Amino acid sequence: MENIRKTTGGQSGFTIVEVLIAMLILAIGLLSVATSFAQGMLILANTPMQLAAKELAYEIVDEIAIQYDAGSLVLVAGRYELAGELKREGRSFDNAWGDVIDTGAGLQVTATVEYKINGKARSYTTPLVTIEPL
Numbered sequence: 019m020e021n022i023r024k025t026t027g028g029q030s031g032f033t034i035v036e037v038l039i040a041m042l043i044l045a046i047g048l049l050s051v052a053t054s055f056a057q058g059m060l061i062l063a064n065t066p067m068q069l070a071a072k073e074l075a076y077e078i079v080d081e082i083a084i085q086y087d088a089g090s091l092v093l094v095a096g097r098y099e100l101a102g103e104l105k106r107e108g109r110s111f112d113n114a115w116g117d118v119i120d121t122g123a124g125l126q127v128t129a130t131v132e133y134k135i136n137g138k139a140r141s142y143t144t145p146l147v148t149i150e151p152l
Contacts, residue, residue, distance in 0.1 A: 078129035124150040
């Protein structure tokens, strides 16, 4: 049997096909890393808005608790509407409210904040919070 690969002058190395296959594998790997990086950057860009929405939602829960303790809580059909401009840390929100259930022994509250990121509607709702009278 004859050796298919012949070298001339003692030279050895890779064939063009081997180099192209290696480049293809490397390109696929780099593309997947770049895609992951881009998705991570997108998540990081949206995080400040999400954090501000979460803070606003918990502010609503706190406001409901304060007004409940003061005896001045006003609900419309079990809902506490946030009055005033919906801006926090320079960010504007579309809507915010608290849903309230009076259990007789206190309140069960969730607060929701609606906002947009890159034109897409998003919202944050707090877990159920129990507020007991003082």
